[in-house]
Amino acid sequence: MPWVRHAAWDRKPWALLEEQMLTHGYPAYTTSCAWLGYPDDLLKQLCVAALQDGWTRFKVKVGADLQDDVRRCRLVRDMIGPEKTLMLDANQRWDVPEAVEWMSRLAEFKPLWIEEPTSPDDILGHAAISKALVPLGIGVATGEQCHNRVIFKQLLQANALQFLQIDSCRLGSVNENLSVLLMAKKFGIPVCPHAGGVGLCELVQHLIIFDYISVSASLRNRMCEYVDHLHEHFKYPVHIKQASYMPPKDAGYSTEMREDSVEKHNYPDGEVWKKLLAAQENEAFSPMTASSLPTTFSSWLVL
Numbered sequence: 255m256p257w258v259r260h261a262a263w264d265r266k267p268w269a270l271l272e273e274q275m276l277t278h279g280y281p282a283y284t285t286s287c288a289w290l291g292y293p294d295d296l297l298k299q300l301c302v303a304a305l306q307d308g309w310t311r312f313k314v315k316v317g318a319d320l321q322d323d324v325r326r327c328r329l330v331r332d333m334i335g336p337e338k339t340l341m342l343d344a345n346q347r348w349d350v351p352e353a354v355e356w357m358s359r360l361a362e363f364k365p366l367w368i369e370e371p372t373s374p375d376d377i378l379g380h381a382a383i384s385k386a387l388v389p390l391g392i393g394v395a396t397g398e399q400c401h402n403r404v405i406f407k408q409l410l411q412a413n414a415l416q417f418l419q420i421d422s423c424r425l426g427s428v429n430e431n432l433s434v435l436l437m438a439k440k441f442g443i444p445v446c447p448h449a450g451g452v453g454l455c456e457l458v459q460h461l462i463i464f465d466y467i468s469v470s471a472s473l474r475n476r477m478c479e480y481v482d483h484l485h486e487h488f489k490y491p492v493h494i495k496q497a498s499y500m501p502p503k504d505a506g507y508s509t510e511m512r513e514d515s516v517e518k519h520n521y522p523d524g525e526v527w528k529k530l531l532a533a534q535e536n537e538a539f540s541p542m543t544a545s546s547l548p549t550t551f552s553s554w555l556v557l
């Protein structure tokens with residue numbers, strides 16, 4: 255959209271922004287070290303590996319048990335040190351007072367944001383939490399469950415978020431995403447996309463690199479989520495270098511799945527389903543057994 259490129263005349267020339275993306279990529283953060291339910295030794299193992307791979311931004315899932323959260327956040331903060339960035343994600347667990355209370359207890363770990371602290375439908379609830387957390391210097395991030403630009407308009411107008419998390423699939427269409435990128439720019443709110451599900455990283459990388467080159471021209475407080483599972487099923491998986499999304503070079507939207515993966519996962523005759531259904535016949539079906547998980551998970555699981 256040439257009109258968008260030239261509309262923001264007060265920013266770096268377009269070619270410079272493009273060159274920066276091609277050279278350094280778009281900054282990412284990892285959610286893959288600290289899912290709820292991971293034992294502490296797995297959490298430590300994954301954090302050490304991520305630090306060795308150059309990650310500097312980490313998201314920890316919270317909200318099930320406060321003492322667990324205090325212990326796990328302390329573990330991660332001690333491992334990554336005071337300078338690296340920590341974010342927390344409650345996945346809608348709390349009501350409004352509970353979110354404020356719980357985050358007051360986790361503030362010592364200096365998280366940049368709390369993600370989905372309450373129901374994603376509760377726009378005024380997010381606004382109340384956002385206001386209550388200002389003295390603690392903690393922002394609110396949300397958006398992964400928002401389906402259209404009107405919801406985002408209300409979140410922005412209500413000062414309900416400080417980090418706007420588009421989801422490339424749940425937001426209906428590229429055009430809907432683009433309208434939200436433009437609104438975020440108007441409100442001065444950084445876009446930090448959600449990408450914690452199959453294919454979401456492959457999709458959203460296009461949108462966030464467009465955002466940088468043609469809309470925001472800023473990386474301040476901006477980062478795109480990365481999770482390192484299931485990419486093996488895509489023909490053009492994301493390319494992460496030094497904890498950054500390198501711009502995709504293949505034509506298209508990067509979501510073409512490998513034919514063998516599609517074949518294996520066909521229900522009920524595909525190889526994966528034959529295995530699962532056979533296990534269901536032989537014992538109480540447990541969908542989260544290591545052998546039934548994608549290889550990247552089973553190699554990590556501490557059994």
Ligand SMILES: C[C@H](O)[C@@H](O)CC(=O)C(=O)O
Nearest residue numbers: 285343345448449450451
């Ligand atoms: C796996 C689901 O998409 C969700 O739990 C991921 C999420 O909330 C996130 O990545 O953030």
